[in-house]
Amino acid sequence: MLNDPFRRRRVVLALLVGVSLVLLTATFGSSDSGPLRPVRNVVMTVLGPIEEGASAVLKPVRDLFGWFGSTLDAKGDAKRFKKERDELRRQIVDGKAALAENDRLRRLVGLSRRLGLSDYRPVSATVIGRSPTVWFATVQIDHGSDDGVRVNQPVIDGDGVVGIISAVTPGTAVVTLITDRESGVSVRAIGPGDEGTVVAADGTPGMLSMELLSRHSGIRVGDPIVTAGTRSGPLATLFPPNLPVGFVSRIDPDRLQTDGVVEVRPQADLNHLDEVVVLTRSTWRQ
Protein backbone atom coordinates (compact mmCIF):
# COMPACT_ATOMS: atom_id res chain seq x y z
CA MET A 1 0.00 0.00 0.00
CA LEU A 2 2.85 2.36 0.90
CA ASN A 3 4.61 1.78 -2.37
CA ASP A 4 2.42 4.46 -3.89
CA PRO A 5 4.45 7.64 -3.17
CA PHE A 6 1.39 9.86 -2.98
CA ARG A 7 -0.30 7.58 -0.53
CA ARG A 8 2.91 7.19 1.44
CA ARG A 9 3.29 10.93 1.72
CA ARG A 10 -0.25 11.37 2.92
CA VAL A 11 0.05 8.61 5.47
CA VAL A 12 3.35 9.92 6.86
CA LEU A 13 2.00 13.46 6.96
CA ALA A 14 -1.17 12.36 8.74
CA LEU A 15 0.92 10.35 11.16
CA LEU A 16 3.16 13.29 11.98
CA VAL A 17 0.24 15.65 12.45
CA GLY A 18 -1.49 13.04 14.59
CA VAL A 19 1.59 12.56 16.74
CA SER A 20 1.92 16.31 17.14
CA LEU A 21 -1.70 16.64 18.24
CA VAL A 22 -1.36 13.73 20.63
CA LEU A 23 1.75 15.31 22.12
CA LEU A 24 -0.01 18.64 22.41
CA THR A 25 -2.95 17.05 24.11
CA ALA A 26 -0.89 14.85 26.38
CA THR A 27 1.54 17.48 27.57
CA PHE A 28 -0.64 20.59 27.51
CA GLY A 29 -0.64 22.22 30.90
CA SER A 30 2.01 19.88 32.20
CA SER A 31 5.34 21.42 33.01
CA ASP A 32 7.20 18.14 33.21
CA SER A 33 6.09 16.72 29.85
CA GLY A 34 4.02 14.04 31.53
CA PRO A 35 4.78 10.58 30.25
CA LEU A 36 7.49 11.94 27.95
CA ARG A 37 9.57 13.20 30.82
CA PRO A 38 12.23 10.48 30.41
CA VAL A 39 12.58 11.40 26.76
CA ARG A 40 13.03 15.03 27.68
CA ASN A 41 15.59 14.10 30.28
CA VAL A 42 17.57 12.15 27.71
CA VAL A 43 17.44 15.02 25.25
CA MET A 44 18.47 17.51 27.89
CA THR A 45 21.26 15.21 29.03
CA VAL A 46 22.60 14.86 25.52
CA LEU A 47 22.02 18.39 24.26
CA GLY A 48 22.57 20.29 27.51
CA PRO A 49 26.38 20.16 27.42
CA ILE A 50 26.37 20.97 23.72
CA GLU A 51 24.12 23.92 24.37
CA GLU A 52 26.36 25.13 27.17
CA GLY A 53 29.48 24.78 25.05
CA ALA A 54 27.86 26.53 22.12
CA SER A 55 26.66 29.28 24.38
CA ALA A 56 30.19 29.84 25.70
CA VAL A 57 31.66 29.78 22.20
CA LEU A 58 29.06 32.17 20.83
CA LYS A 59 29.30 34.60 23.74
CA PRO A 60 31.70 36.96 21.91
CA VAL A 61 29.29 37.08 18.99
CA ARG A 62 26.41 37.83 21.34
CA ASP A 63 28.49 40.52 23.01
CA LEU A 64 29.29 42.02 19.63
CA PHE A 65 25.61 42.19 18.70
CA GLY A 66 24.89 43.49 22.19
CA TRP A 67 27.47 46.21 21.69
CA PHE A 68 25.79 47.29 18.47
CA GLY A 69 22.41 47.22 20.20
CA SER A 70 23.74 49.23 23.13
CA THR A 71 25.28 51.74 20.76
CA LEU A 72 21.99 52.18 18.96
CA ASP A 73 20.20 52.55 22.30
CA ALA A 74 22.80 55.07 23.45
CA LYS A 75 22.28 57.09 20.29
CA GLY A 76 18.55 57.11 20.93
CA ASP A 77 19.16 58.15 24.53
CA ALA A 78 21.52 60.90 23.45
CA LYS A 79 18.90 62.28 21.07
CA ARG A 80 16.27 62.22 23.81
CA PHE A 81 18.59 63.81 26.36
CA LYS A 82 19.53 66.57 23.91
CA LYS A 83 15.86 67.31 23.44
CA GLU A 84 15.35 67.43 27.21
CA ARG A 85 18.44 69.63 27.61
CA ASP A 86 17.13 72.10 25.03
CA GLU A 87 13.78 72.17 26.78
CA LEU A 88 15.45 72.81 30.14
CA ARG A 89 17.56 75.56 28.61
CA ARG A 90 14.41 77.20 27.29
CA GLN A 91 12.88 76.97 30.74
CA ILE A 92 15.99 78.52 32.28
CA VAL A 93 15.86 81.39 29.80
CA ASP A 94 12.16 81.89 30.51
CA GLY A 95 12.84 81.77 34.24
CA LYS A 96 15.65 84.29 34.00
CA ALA A 97 13.47 86.58 31.92
CA ALA A 98 10.70 86.27 34.51
CA LEU A 99 13.16 87.02 37.31
CA ALA A 100 14.46 90.08 35.48
CA GLU A 101 10.92 91.29 34.85
CA ASN A 102 10.07 90.70 38.47
CA ASP A 103 13.13 92.68 39.51
CA ARG A 104 12.22 95.58 37.25
CA LEU A 105 8.66 95.65 38.51
CA ARG A 106 9.87 95.56 42.11
CA ARG A 107 12.16 98.48 41.46
CA LEU A 108 9.29 100.35 39.84
CA VAL A 109 7.07 99.71 42.81
CA GLY A 110 9.89 100.60 45.17
CA LEU A 111 10.54 103.92 43.41
CA SER A 112 6.86 104.65 43.32
CA ARG A 113 6.54 104.06 47.08
CA ARG A 114 9.76 105.87 47.92
CA LEU A 115 8.79 109.00 46.03
CA GLY A 116 5.10 108.78 46.80
CA LEU A 117 4.16 108.61 43.15
CA SER A 118 0.79 106.97 43.72
CA ASP A 119 -0.78 110.44 43.72
CA TYR A 120 0.40 110.89 40.15
CA ARG A 121 -1.83 108.02 39.02
CA PRO A 122 0.95 105.88 37.55
CA VAL A 123 0.14 103.69 34.55
CA SER A 124 2.50 100.79 33.94
CA ALA A 125 3.34 100.12 30.32
CA THR A 126 5.58 97.85 28.31
CA VAL A 127 7.95 99.06 25.66
CA ILE A 128 6.82 97.54 22.36
CA GLY A 129 8.95 99.47 19.89
CA ARG A 130 12.11 101.43 19.64
CA SER A 131 13.41 103.94 17.14
CA PRO A 132 15.75 102.16 14.76
CA THR A 133 18.65 104.57 15.21
CA VAL A 134 21.63 104.14 17.47
CA TRP A 135 20.46 107.09 19.46
CA PHE A 136 17.32 105.39 20.74
CA ALA A 137 15.67 108.76 21.06
CA THR A 138 12.10 107.45 21.15
CA VAL A 139 10.33 104.31 22.25
CA GLN A 140 6.78 103.11 21.78
CA ILE A 141 4.68 101.79 24.68
CA ASP A 142 1.55 99.66 24.75
CA HIS A 143 -0.72 102.17 26.52
CA GLY A 144 -2.35 105.21 24.98
CA SER A 145 -5.09 107.73 25.39
CA ASP A 146 -7.60 105.00 26.32
CA ASP A 147 -5.55 104.47 29.48
CA GLY A 148 -5.30 108.14 30.33
CA VAL A 149 -1.95 108.71 28.70
CA ARG A 150 -1.55 112.24 27.31
CA VAL A 151 1.18 114.22 25.58
CA ASN A 152 3.86 115.73 27.87
CA GLN A 153 3.24 113.33 30.73
CA PRO A 154 6.45 112.17 32.47
CA VAL A 155 7.69 108.64 32.01
CA ILE A 156 9.97 106.88 34.48
CA ASP A 157 11.23 103.36 35.11
CA GLY A 158 12.55 101.67 38.22
CA ASP A 159 15.83 103.57 38.01
CA GLY A 160 14.71 107.06 37.21
CA VAL A 161 13.47 109.48 34.58
CA VAL A 162 13.01 108.07 31.09
CA GLY A 163 11.36 110.83 29.08
CA ILE A 164 8.02 112.38 28.24
CA ILE A 165 5.06 111.32 26.14
CA SER A 166 5.34 113.03 22.75
CA ALA A 167 2.48 111.40 20.84
CA VAL A 168 -0.49 109.20 21.68
CA THR A 169 -2.96 106.97 19.92
CA PRO A 170 -5.85 105.21 21.65
CA GLY A 171 -3.72 102.10 22.30
CA THR A 172 -0.12 103.24 22.14
CA ALA A 173 2.08 106.19 22.88
CA VAL A 174 5.51 107.46 21.89
CA VAL A 175 8.00 108.37 24.59
CA THR A 176 10.72 110.87 23.74
CA LEU A 177 13.70 109.96 25.84
CA ILE A 178 15.66 112.47 27.84
CA THR A 179 18.59 111.78 25.50
CA ASP A 180 16.65 113.17 22.54
CA ARG A 181 17.85 116.49 21.18
CA GLU A 182 14.41 117.99 21.67
CA SER A 183 14.33 117.01 25.31
CA GLY A 184 15.21 119.11 28.31
CA VAL A 185 14.59 118.51 32.02
CA SER A 186 14.99 120.94 34.88
CA VAL A 187 17.23 119.33 37.47
CA ARG A 188 19.30 120.00 40.52
CA ALA A 189 22.40 118.37 41.89
CA ILE A 190 22.01 116.84 45.31
CA GLY A 191 24.77 118.12 47.52
CA PRO A 192 25.76 121.53 46.23
CA GLY A 193 22.18 122.15 45.24
CA ASP A 194 23.08 123.65 41.87
CA GLU A 195 20.20 123.83 39.46
CA GLY A 196 20.21 123.59 35.70
CA THR A 197 18.86 121.77 32.67
CA VAL A 198 19.74 118.33 31.42
CA VAL A 199 19.88 117.93 27.64
CA ALA A 200 21.28 115.38 25.18
CA ALA A 201 25.08 115.46 25.06
CA ASP A 202 26.57 116.48 21.74
CA GLY A 203 28.28 113.60 19.95
CA THR A 204 27.81 111.09 22.74
CA PRO A 205 24.68 109.01 22.25
CA GLY A 206 23.04 107.98 25.46
CA MET A 207 24.76 110.59 27.57
CA LEU A 208 23.45 113.86 28.98
CA SER A 209 24.87 117.31 29.60
CA MET A 210 23.83 119.43 32.53
CA GLU A 211 23.86 123.14 31.78
CA LEU A 212 24.32 124.87 35.11
CA LEU A 213 22.93 128.24 35.93
CA SER A 214 26.04 129.14 37.88
CA ARG A 215 29.64 129.02 36.56
CA HIS A 216 31.00 128.82 40.10
CA SER A 217 29.56 125.56 41.20
CA GLY A 218 30.84 123.16 43.79
CA ILE A 219 29.50 120.19 41.84
CA ARG A 220 31.59 117.01 41.85
CA VAL A 221 31.80 113.79 39.91
CA GLY A 222 29.31 111.30 41.30
CA ASP A 223 26.82 113.82 42.52
CA PRO A 224 23.28 112.58 41.96
CA ILE A 225 21.07 114.63 39.68
CA VAL A 226 17.32 114.72 40.34
CA THR A 227 14.37 116.52 38.86
CA ALA A 228 13.95 120.00 40.23
CA GLY A 229 10.19 120.04 40.06
CA THR A 230 10.24 123.76 39.24
CA ARG A 231 6.69 124.93 38.88
CA SER A 232 7.18 128.30 37.25
CA GLY A 233 9.68 130.44 35.45
CA PRO A 234 11.91 129.59 32.53
CA LEU A 235 12.77 126.17 34.00
CA ALA A 236 9.24 125.07 34.76
CA THR A 237 9.17 121.29 34.39
CA LEU A 238 6.63 118.56 33.73
CA PHE A 239 8.36 116.19 36.14
CA PRO A 240 7.60 115.90 39.84
CA PRO A 241 10.53 116.83 42.07
CA ASN A 242 13.29 114.48 43.25
CA LEU A 243 13.00 111.85 40.53
CA PRO A 244 16.48 110.41 39.85
CA VAL A 245 17.84 111.54 36.49
CA GLY A 246 21.46 110.48 36.67
CA PHE A 247 24.78 111.33 38.23
CA VAL A 248 27.70 113.51 37.26
CA SER A 249 30.09 111.31 35.33
CA ARG A 250 32.75 113.76 34.14
CA ILE A 251 33.70 117.39 34.76
CA ASP A 252 35.91 119.31 32.35
CA PRO A 253 37.08 122.32 34.42
CA ASP A 254 37.64 124.49 31.32
CA ARG A 255 34.23 123.73 29.93
CA LEU A 256 32.68 124.18 33.35
CA GLN A 257 34.24 127.62 33.56
CA THR A 258 33.33 128.70 30.04
CA ASP A 259 30.00 127.01 29.37
CA GLY A 260 28.96 125.82 32.81
CA VAL A 261 28.41 122.28 31.48
CA VAL A 262 29.12 118.93 33.13
CA GLU A 263 28.55 115.41 31.75
CA VAL A 264 25.76 113.33 33.27
CA ARG A 265 25.17 109.61 32.90
CA PRO A 266 21.45 108.73 32.96
CA GLN A 267 20.26 106.66 35.90
CA ALA A 268 17.86 104.64 33.75
CA ASP A 269 19.27 102.19 31.25
CA LEU A 270 17.68 103.82 28.25
CA ASN A 271 19.05 101.25 25.83
CA HIS A 272 17.29 98.38 27.57
CA LEU A 273 13.88 99.62 28.57
CA ASP A 274 11.14 97.04 29.12
CA GLU A 275 8.71 98.28 31.76
CA VAL A 276 7.99 101.96 32.30
CA VAL A 277 5.48 103.99 34.25
CA VAL A 278 3.61 106.99 32.90
CA LEU A 279 2.64 109.55 35.52
CA THR A 280 -0.77 110.50 34.20
CA ARG A 281 -1.59 113.23 36.71
CA SER A 282 0.58 116.18 37.65
CA THR A 283 -0.72 117.07 41.09
CA TRP A 284 1.41 120.14 41.56
CA ARG A 285 -0.11 121.82 38.48
CA GLN A 286 -3.60 121.54 39.83
Next chain:
Amino acid sequence: MATVSSGDRIEVPRGRLVLAGSIGLILQVSLVSQVSPFSGSADVVALVVMSVGLLFGSLPGAIFGFGVGLILDLLLIQTLGQYALIYLAVGYGAGRLMELRTPSGRLVLLPLGAAAAGTVTLGFGLLQVLLGGGANLNVVVLRQTALAVLWGALLAIPVDAMVRKIVVVRRKARPDNTRSGRSHAYATGGLSPLGPGRKR
Protein backbone atom coordinates in the same frame (compact mmCIF):
# COMPACT_ATOMS: atom_id res chain seq x y z
CA MET B 1 11.77 24.37 -15.60
CA ALA B 2 12.79 21.26 -13.71
CA THR B 3 10.28 19.81 -11.35
CA VAL B 4 10.53 16.97 -8.95
CA SER B 5 7.32 15.19 -8.48
CA SER B 6 6.47 13.79 -5.16
CA GLY B 7 6.77 10.39 -6.66
CA ASP B 8 10.46 10.76 -7.25
CA ARG B 9 12.87 8.99 -5.00
CA ILE B 10 15.22 11.55 -3.50
CA GLU B 11 18.49 10.72 -1.88
CA VAL B 12 18.38 12.44 1.47
CA PRO B 13 21.69 12.79 3.35
CA ARG B 14 20.30 12.06 6.79
CA GLY B 15 23.52 12.66 8.67
CA ARG B 16 23.99 16.05 7.09
CA LEU B 17 20.40 16.96 7.78
CA VAL B 18 20.92 16.13 11.45
CA LEU B 19 24.00 18.34 11.40
CA ALA B 20 22.10 21.19 9.72
CA GLY B 21 19.24 20.85 12.19
CA SER B 22 21.62 20.80 15.15
CA ILE B 23 23.47 23.89 13.96
CA GLY B 24 20.19 25.68 13.37
CA LEU B 25 18.95 24.78 16.85
CA ILE B 26 22.19 25.81 18.53
CA LEU B 27 22.27 29.09 16.62
CA GLN B 28 18.67 29.77 17.57
CA VAL B 29 18.88 28.88 21.25
CA SER B 30 22.41 30.07 22.03
CA LEU B 31 22.73 33.10 19.80
CA VAL B 32 19.78 34.47 17.90
CA SER B 33 17.27 34.30 20.73
CA GLN B 34 19.71 36.06 23.05
CA VAL B 35 20.73 38.90 20.78
CA SER B 36 18.60 41.96 21.38
CA PRO B 37 17.92 43.00 17.76
CA PHE B 38 16.63 39.52 16.96
CA SER B 39 15.23 38.51 20.32
CA GLY B 40 11.76 37.10 20.01
CA SER B 41 11.73 37.91 16.31
CA ALA B 42 14.15 35.99 14.14
CA ASP B 43 13.55 32.24 13.73
CA VAL B 44 16.57 30.60 12.14
CA VAL B 45 15.19 27.09 12.65
CA ALA B 46 12.14 27.88 10.56
CA LEU B 47 14.41 29.08 7.77
CA VAL B 48 16.53 25.93 8.01
CA VAL B 49 13.38 23.84 7.75
CA MET B 50 12.22 25.92 4.80
CA SER B 51 15.53 25.40 3.01
CA VAL B 52 15.45 21.67 3.62
CA GLY B 53 11.90 21.54 2.24
CA LEU B 54 12.98 23.49 -0.83
CA LEU B 55 15.92 21.17 -1.36
CA PHE B 56 14.39 17.77 -0.75
CA GLY B 57 10.64 18.09 -1.13
CA SER B 58 7.53 17.98 0.97
CA LEU B 59 7.90 14.70 2.79
CA PRO B 60 11.53 15.09 3.85
CA GLY B 61 10.75 18.72 4.71
CA ALA B 62 7.79 17.72 6.86
CA ILE B 63 9.72 14.98 8.65
CA PHE B 64 12.70 17.23 9.21
CA GLY B 65 10.47 20.03 10.47
CA PHE B 66 8.66 17.70 12.82
CA GLY B 67 11.90 16.30 14.21
CA VAL B 68 13.61 19.64 14.70
CA GLY B 69 10.45 21.12 16.17
CA LEU B 70 10.08 18.27 18.64
CA ILE B 71 13.67 18.68 19.81
CA LEU B 72 13.11 22.41 20.21
CA ASP B 73 9.96 21.71 22.22
CA LEU B 74 11.98 19.42 24.45
CA LEU B 75 14.84 21.90 24.77
CA LEU B 76 12.58 24.77 25.69
CA ILE B 77 10.63 22.64 28.17
CA GLN B 78 7.23 23.61 26.87
CA THR B 79 4.12 21.90 25.65
CA LEU B 80 5.36 19.23 23.26
CA GLY B 81 4.13 19.27 19.70
CA GLN B 82 3.84 23.01 19.20
CA TYR B 83 7.03 23.65 17.28
CA ALA B 84 6.80 20.16 15.84
CA LEU B 85 3.42 20.88 14.25
CA ILE B 86 4.35 24.34 13.01
CA TYR B 87 7.73 23.42 11.56
CA LEU B 88 6.09 20.39 10.00
CA ALA B 89 3.78 22.77 8.18
CA VAL B 90 6.68 25.01 7.14
CA GLY B 91 8.75 22.10 5.82
CA TYR B 92 5.83 20.56 4.02
CA GLY B 93 4.76 23.86 2.49
CA ALA B 94 8.24 24.70 1.25
CA GLY B 95 8.64 21.22 -0.15
CA ARG B 96 5.31 21.34 -1.98
CA LEU B 97 6.25 24.69 -3.43
CA MET B 98 9.46 23.20 -4.78
CA GLU B 99 7.63 20.20 -6.19
CA LEU B 100 4.90 22.20 -7.87
CA ARG B 101 6.62 25.41 -8.91
CA THR B 102 10.39 24.98 -8.52
CA PRO B 103 10.93 28.63 -7.62
CA SER B 104 13.92 30.09 -9.40
CA GLY B 105 16.38 32.76 -8.38
CA ARG B 106 17.87 33.58 -5.03
CA LEU B 107 15.68 36.58 -4.45
CA VAL B 108 12.62 34.38 -4.25
CA LEU B 109 14.00 33.30 -0.90
CA LEU B 110 13.11 36.72 0.51
CA PRO B 111 9.32 36.30 0.29
CA LEU B 112 9.64 32.62 1.14
CA GLY B 113 11.63 33.45 4.28
CA ALA B 114 9.10 36.09 5.20
CA ALA B 115 6.28 33.61 4.63
CA ALA B 116 7.99 30.95 6.76
CA ALA B 117 8.55 33.40 9.62
CA GLY B 118 5.00 34.67 9.32
CA THR B 119 3.64 31.12 9.32
CA VAL B 120 5.51 30.34 12.55
CA THR B 121 4.32 33.51 14.29
CA LEU B 122 0.72 33.20 13.19
CA GLY B 123 0.76 29.44 13.78
CA PHE B 124 1.85 29.98 17.35
CA GLY B 125 -0.88 32.55 17.84
CA LEU B 126 -3.45 30.15 16.43
CA LEU B 127 -2.23 27.34 18.66
CA GLN B 128 -2.44 29.61 21.69
CA VAL B 129 -6.04 30.38 20.84
CA LEU B 130 -6.86 26.74 20.24
CA LEU B 131 -5.19 25.69 23.48
CA GLY B 132 -7.16 28.27 25.38
CA GLY B 133 -4.17 30.39 26.27
CA GLY B 134 -5.64 33.46 24.62
CA ALA B 135 -3.89 35.65 22.08
CA ASN B 136 -4.50 39.36 22.28
CA LEU B 137 -4.11 41.08 18.94
CA ASN B 138 -2.49 44.29 20.05
CA VAL B 139 0.15 46.65 18.72
CA VAL B 140 2.97 44.73 20.36
CA VAL B 141 1.91 41.47 18.75
CA LEU B 142 1.57 43.10 15.34
CA ARG B 143 4.97 44.72 15.73
CA GLN B 144 6.55 41.41 16.71
CA THR B 145 4.91 39.71 13.75
CA ALA B 146 6.14 42.39 11.36
CA LEU B 147 9.65 42.12 12.82
CA ALA B 148 9.58 38.34 12.50
CA VAL B 149 8.56 38.62 8.85
CA LEU B 150 11.27 41.18 8.21
CA TRP B 151 13.99 39.13 9.86
CA GLY B 152 12.74 36.04 8.05
CA ALA B 153 13.17 37.80 4.72
CA LEU B 154 16.59 39.20 5.61
CA LEU B 155 18.03 35.96 6.97
CA ALA B 156 16.54 33.62 4.39
CA ILE B 157 19.38 33.88 1.87
CA PRO B 158 22.30 33.42 4.30
CA VAL B 159 20.56 30.57 6.13
CA ASP B 160 19.72 28.88 2.84
CA ALA B 161 23.37 29.22 1.76
CA MET B 162 24.47 27.67 5.04
CA VAL B 163 22.05 24.76 4.69
CA ARG B 164 23.13 24.13 1.12
CA LYS B 165 26.74 24.16 2.20
CA ILE B 166 26.00 21.50 4.79
CA VAL B 167 23.53 19.17 3.12
CA VAL B 168 24.20 19.29 -0.61
CA VAL B 169 26.56 16.50 -1.55
CA ARG B 170 28.72 17.50 -4.46
CA ARG B 171 29.79 14.48 -6.36
CA LYS B 172 33.00 14.25 -8.26
CA ALA B 173 32.40 15.02 -11.87
CA ARG B 174 32.58 12.09 -14.20
CA PRO B 175 34.29 12.69 -17.53
CA ASP B 176 31.36 11.43 -19.54
CA ASN B 177 28.58 13.46 -17.97
CA THR B 178 30.26 16.43 -16.37
CA ARG B 179 27.87 18.98 -17.79
CA SER B 180 24.61 17.14 -17.30
CA GLY B 181 25.45 15.76 -13.88
CA ARG B 182 26.92 18.75 -12.16
CA SER B 183 25.39 21.86 -13.45
CA HIS B 184 21.94 20.85 -14.43
CA ALA B 185 20.15 21.80 -11.29
CA TYR B 186 21.48 25.33 -11.35
CA ALA B 187 21.21 25.69 -15.12
CA THR B 188 17.48 25.36 -14.73
CA GLY B 189 17.49 28.24 -12.33
CA GLY B 190 15.70 26.20 -9.70
CA LEU B 191 16.54 26.39 -6.01
CA SER B 192 16.72 22.63 -5.72
CA PRO B 193 19.96 20.90 -6.63
CA LEU B 194 17.88 17.85 -7.40
CA GLY B 195 17.33 17.92 -11.10
CA PRO B 196 16.74 15.20 -13.60
CA GLY B 197 20.44 14.45 -13.56
CA ARG B 198 20.11 13.22 -10.00
CA LYS B 199 16.96 11.27 -10.33
CA ARG B 200 17.22 7.67 -9.57
